[in-house]
Amino acid sequence: MALDRILIVDDEDLIRWSLQQKLTNWGYHPLEAADGTTAIELAEAESPDVILLDVQLPDKNGLEVLRAVRETNPRVVVIIMTAYGVLEDAVAALRLGAYDFVSKPLNFEELRSTIQNALEALKLRQEVKRFRERDRKRFSFDNIIGESESIQEAVHLMKKIAASPATTILFQGESGTGKDLFAKAIHYHSSRGERPFLAINCAAIPENLVESELFGYEKGAFTDARQQKKGILELADGGTLLLDEIGEMPFGLQAKLLRVLEDQSFKRVGGVQDVRVDVRVIASSNRDLKKMIEAETFRRDLFYRLNVITISLPPLRERGHDVPLLCRHFIDQYNNTFGKAITGLTPAAASRLASYNWPGNIRELKNLIERAMILEDGPEIGADALPIDITDTATPASDVELPELSIPVSGTSLERVEEELIRQALSRTGGNQTRAAKLLDISRDALRYKMKKFQLQESGAH
Ligand SMILES: Nc1ncnc2c1ncn2[C@@H]1O[C@H](COP(=O)(O)OP(=O)(O)OP(=O)(O)O)[C@@H](O)[C@H]1O
Numbered sequence: 001m002a003l004d005r006i007l008i009v010d011d012e013d014l015i016r017w018s019l020q021q022k023l024t025n026w027g028y029h030p031l032e033a034a035d036g037t038t039a040i041e042l043a044e045a046e047s048p049d050v051i052l053l054d055v056q057l058p059d060k061n062g063l064e065v066l067r068a069v070r071e072t073n074p075r076v077v078v079i080i081m082t083a084y085g086v087l088e089d090a091v092a093a094l095r096l097g098a099y100d101f102v103s104k105p106l107n108f109e110e111l112r113s114t115i116q117n118a119l120e121a122l123k124l125r126q127e128v129k130r131f132r133e134r135d136r137k138r139f140s141f142d143n144i145i146g147e148s149e150s151i152q153e154a155v156h157l158m159k160k161i162a163a164s165p166a167t168t169i170l171f172q173g174e175s176g177t178g179k180d181l182f183a184k185a186i187h188y189h190s191s192r193g194e195r196p197f198l199a200i201n202c203a204a205i206p207e208n209l210v211e212s213e214l215f216g217y218e219k220g221a222f223t224d225a226r227q228q229k230k231g232i233l234e235l236a237d238g239g240t241l242l243l244d245e246i247g248e249m250p251f252g253l254q255a256k257l258l259r260v261l262e263d264q265s266f267k268r269v270g271g272v273q274d275v276r277v278d279v280r281v282i283a284s285s286n287r288d289l290k291k292m293i294e295a296e297t298f299r300r301d302l303f304y305r306l307n308v309i310t311i312s313l314p315p316l317r318e319r320g321h322d323v324p325l326l327c328r329h330f331i332d333q334y335n336n337t338f339g340k341a342i343t344g345l346t347p348a349a350a351s352r353l354a355s356y357n358w359p360g361n362i363r364e365l366k367n368l369i370e371r372a373m374i375l376e377d378g379p380e381i382g383a384d385a386l387p388i389d390i391t392d393t394a395t396p397a398s399d400v401e402l403p404e405l406s407i408p409v410s411g412t413s414l415e416r417v418e419e420e421l422i423r424q425a426l427s428r429t430g431g432n433q434t435r436a437a438k439l440l441d442i443s444r445d446a447l448r449y450k451m452k453k454f455q456l457q458e459s460g461a462h
């Protein structure tokens with residue numbers, strides 16, 4: 001959308017006329033108002049992007065007009081035109097939310113660049129807003145998939161927490177169980193959602209840098225500190241800070257963090273003044289913090305402060321029912337991204353995924369679906385498109401020559417062939433399911449599934 005509608009507000013005909021000429025030449029679409037009342041009406045009816053506003057108007061003071069238009073159209077950028085030397089008006093206008101001011105008599109080049117800057121700022125603001133909107137959708141609770149009780153409980157709890165403004169939260173769970181996703185969902189659904197969400201991974205930053213990353217530093221705090229720098233806590237003011245892998249935070253720093261949590265204030269490195277911030281801290285850890293307390297590598301007091309609300313995200317292998325739901329979700333998602341129309345998984349592929357133990361949890365599942373959807377040419381994801389190590393029992397059989405097979409003239413049923421091969425595998429291994437599964441290069445669970453499907457007897461032997 002082009003940002004080019006500019007409302008000129010001035011009671012002097014000549015000024016309006018010359019501005020109108022200039023703006024048109026510069027490629028904008030000017031509108032005009034000769035008094036405050038008309039200006040307010042036009043600002044509402046036409047929602048211009050920029051208003052060039054004279055301070056002295058016959059019916060109203062420009063500042064009144066400014067206040068009124070910002071109320072009906074908060075995104076509009078107002079540039080004040082003041083008489084040369086009357087700085088009080090300009091200062092008051094800036095306080096009321098004007099973007100900038102230019103003085104009269106007008107210097108058109110100056111005015112032109114002020115307008116350009118204003119529109120640039122407006123564009124940025126709109127982009128930030130669009131990103132926030134996109135993130136709000138992306139991290140909506142609806143996109144947290146899972147019907148297992150543990151996930152449902154976690155979501156229920158999170159909705160409550162999101163509504164409360166400042167509670168500290170601790171997420172515990174293995175890598176890839178959704179700690180980041182959940183933290184973002186809380187942020188974007190809290191009253192802080194318009195403010196920044198920032199994250200720092202305590203394991204990824206060298207120990208000696210964590211402190212200055214968190215708290216910032218003053219000029220001269222150390223050799224390289226040429227100027228003051230804000231830390232991530234200050235940058236996240238009003239928003240949410242995720243401290244990822246909090247278990248890796250240096251022991252000495254843990255006490256300082258505790259103080260931030262207790263009274264929302266801290267000192268920059270090398271600083272003497274307290275900096276106050278309003279930040280919700282969400283901590284996450286894939287290590288067992290209680291064990292770390294016993295080993296004296298994590299502070300007990302910090303743990304209890306963080307532990308006000310703890311959400312444990314169970315590993316995917318403990319919520320097997322969610323695997324097909326998540327598959328469906330990611331297939332839809334990648335169909336969108338890749339412009340494909342994959343309908344689902346073949347039963348063989350599904351049963352392999354159902355019996356896998358997912359050490360990388362949902363991240364692994366997501367990556368696996370992505371990879372399979374790139375590889376798969378058919379309408380469904382088949383077992384061939386899955387990585388070979390997805391079942392611990394499978395040995396690759398692809399390099400073994402298949403025996404001569406030919407379809408009888410009268411035709412056959414693929415399922416019957418499958419059933420027959422399973423029978424043969426079981427009889428050859430004396431009913432040992434593990435070995436039979438290996439012979440067929442499928443998982444034991446997949447074998448069991450098929451045996452049930454074909455109503456083959458389970459013999460006692462394994
Ligand atoms: N319940 C869920 N529904 C849908 N997607 C999920 C769910 N849980 C996790 N994901 C997705 O799985 C991926 C990994 O999740 P996330 O990054 O939140 O894990 P994590 O617990 O922070 O891992 P790590 O400990 O490695 O940082 C992300 O792409 C996330 O969107």
Ligand SMILES: [Mg+2]
Binds near residue numbers: 179180244
């Ligand atoms: Mg994470």
